[in-house]
Amino acid sequence: MSQAPSRTVVVLAAGEGKRMRSATPKVLQPLLGRTLLGHVLAVASAINTDRTVVVVGHKADEVGAFLAEAAPQATPVLQAEQNGTGHAVRIALDASPDLTGTVVVLSGDVPLLRPETVEALLATHERAGAAATVLSAEVAEPGGLGRIVRGADGNLQRIVEQKDASAEERRIREINSGIYAFDAVLLREALGKLSTDNAQGEEYLTDVFAILASQGHPVAIEVAEFAFETLGCNDRAELSRLRVLMRDRVNEGWMRSGVLLLDPATTWIDVTATLEPDAVVDQNSQILGSSSVARGAVVGPDTTLIDTVVAEGATVLRTHSIGAVVGPSATVGPFSFLRPGTRLARQSKIGGFVEAKNAELGEGAKVPHLTYVGDATIGARANIGAGTIFANYDGVKKSHTTVGEAAFVGSDTVLIAPVEVGPGAYVAAGSAIAKDVPAGSLGVTRAQQRNVEGWTARKRPGTVSAAAAEAANITPEQD
Numbered sequence: 299m300s301q302a303p304s305r306t307v308v309v310l311a312a313g314e315g316k317r318m319r320s321a322t323p324k325v326l327q328p329l330l331g332r333t334l335l336g337h338v339l340a341v342a343s344a345i346n347t348d349r350t351v352v353v354v355g356h357k358a359d360e361v362g363a364f365l366a367e368a369a370p371q372a373t374p375v376l377q378a379e380q381n382g383t384g385h386a387v388r389i390a391l392d393a394s395p396d397l398t399g400t401v402v403v404l405s406g407d408v409p410l411l412r413p414e415t416v417e418a419l420l421a422t423h424e425r426a427g428a429a430a431t432v433l434s435a436e437v438a439e440p441g442g443l444g445r446i447v448r449g450a451d452g453n454l455q456r457i458v459e460q461k462d463a464s465a466e467e468r469r470i471r472e473i474n475s476g477i478y479a480f481d482a483v484l485l486r487e488a489l490g491k492l493s494t495d496n497a498q499g500e501e502y503l504t505d506v507f508a509i510l511a512s513q514g515h516p517v518a519i520e521v522a523e524f525a526f527e528t529l530g531c532n533d534r535a536e537l538s539r540l541r542v543l544m545r546d547r548v549n550e551g552w553m554r555s556g557v558l559l560l561d562p563a564t565t566w567i568d569v570t571a572t573l574e575p576d577a578v579v580d581q582n583s584q585i586l587g588s589s590s591v592a593r594g595a596v597v598g599p600d601t602t603l604i605d606t607v608v609a610e611g612a613t614v615l616r617t618h619s620i621g622a623v624v625g626p627s628a629t630v631g632p633f634s635f636l637r638p639g640t641r642l643a644r645q646s647k648i649g650g651f652v653e654a655k656n657a658e659l660g661e662g663a664k665v666p667h668l669t670y671v672g673d674a675t676i677g678a679r680a681n682i683g684a685g686t687i688f689a690n691y692d693g694v695k696k697s698h699t700t701v702g703e704a705a706f707v708g709s710d711t712v713l714i715a716p717v718e719v720g721p722g723a724y725v726a727a728g729s730a731i732a733k734d735v736p737a738g739s740l741g742v743t744r745a746q747q748r749n750v751e752g753w754t755a756r757k758r759p760g761t762v763s764a765a766a767a768e769a770a771n772i773t774p775e776q777d
């Protein structure tokens with residue numbers, strides 16, 4: 299029985315990324331829902347590999363902890379000193395002494411790369427029966443990147459680093475993306491021959507190409523269809539450019555699948571979020587983390603959803619939401635704050651200036667205005683008046699409040715937890731409720747009102763209020 303040749307991915311992620319000027323290693327910088335390295339690992343897992351090895355070095359503990367959590371199938375290999383890309387791959391291969399088949403090398407800081415592009419590289423590599431194949435790209439400004447030096451026949455002669463290149467070579471616009479496919483056995487041999495006799499005193503992985511070519515092994519080039527996919531990033535300005543490119547690509551994908559984005563330039567959707575056809579996202583909105591927006595739902599403008607589920611036909615307007623579930627045809631906002639554990643059933647409503655945390659609203663329940671709902675269960679069709687506070691914290695512990703089905707809580711009420719307002723019960727406006735209100739009862743804690751007649755005229759003479767009172771109290775003369 300013949301086995302398909304094995305594929306191993308080696309991701310280079312040991313570099314420091316000094317120019318980021320960050321306490322966070324470059325490969326752990328976030329970009330639309332994943333770290334840079336997370337995007338590269340997603341490519342690795344999409345291309346059907348037998349093994350993924352990640353070369354770590356700078357802040358190896360932190361990068362290792364990320365891998366253990368986000369990609370436990372990947373094997374970290376430590377490159378204690380970063381002596382160059384060739385050195386990094388050599389260490390990766392040393393950790394797998396019996397490796398054969400194809401080795402794909404990816405860079406931990408090239409997050410826009412798509413699996414399709416790596417597949418195209420592998421197809422070219424296999425078709426050419428190549429010992430090594432490089433993914434190149436034509437760019438307007440090659441900057442400090444390595445250049446692809448082709449012979450008169452168009453074949454690859456060598457890859458030269460900017461710092462080692464002649465003036466003529468520096469004019470070459472075809473750059474080395476740092477993404478390659480190699481025959482594992484020939485790669486290992488060639489890595490053993492690398493020198494550090496170059497401008498940076500490093501072992502260059504790129505030198506493997508000239509070594510293999512001079513030995514008569516075929517080496518190949520795959521030119522990337524979209525050069526921007528091969529972009530890495532060295533500082534935060536470059537990272538922000540990648541973020542815009544990724545945003546546009548993500549948004550385009552959702553629009554083609556039927557989502558209506560009213561202003562894609564101000565809409566930021568993490569790669570981990572999902573939207574259904576006929577979902578609508580209005581301007582200045584962010585759909586982040588594991589958020590999902592179902593068909594017919596309208597999100598925005600000016601809304602941030604983090605790990606929030608928005609069901610079919612729901613509306614979320616000018617709202618910040620973390621870890622909430624907005625049920626079918628429910629409405630939220632404007633200017634509200636949904637915190638973890640908020641769950642709105644079908645057609646329920648959270649209106650303006652409401653903060654909710656760990657709060658369940660039953661079907662058709664309403665919290666329309668200026669309310670804090672913490673640790674509460676609100677029954678179907680119950681109505682919570684403007685300015686109600688669910689006082690869930692006594693300074694020591696949090697407690698729960700239950701409002702029954704179709705109960706009515708008057709405005710400016712404090713419900714002091716733990717407390718229960720029964721089904722169909724009423725609470726008079728302005729009450730402070732600390733004892734349960736049984737089903738169908740009225741709870742009221744207000745003092746009786748008394749009016750002191752003529753008070754303004756006596757105590758505030760000469761004020762505009764006194765004048766208004768006097769005018770209002772004149773009995774019209776009869777004809």
Ligand code: UD1
Pocket residue numbers: 310311312313314353355377379380381382383384385386405406407442443444445457458459473474475476501502503504530
């Ligand atoms: C390398 C290529 C260059 C190419 C460029 C594309 C070499 C010699 N040069 O440039 O031709 O145009 O990538 O971005 O390979 N890394 C390690 N260990 C090391 C050094 C680097 O893991 O000792 C990792 C870095 O973390 C990074 C990747 O390898 O993820 C590339 O390293 P970087 O220093 O950015 O690339 P260059 O050497 O500048």
Ligand code: CA
Pocket residue numbers: none
């Ligand atoms: Ca470098």
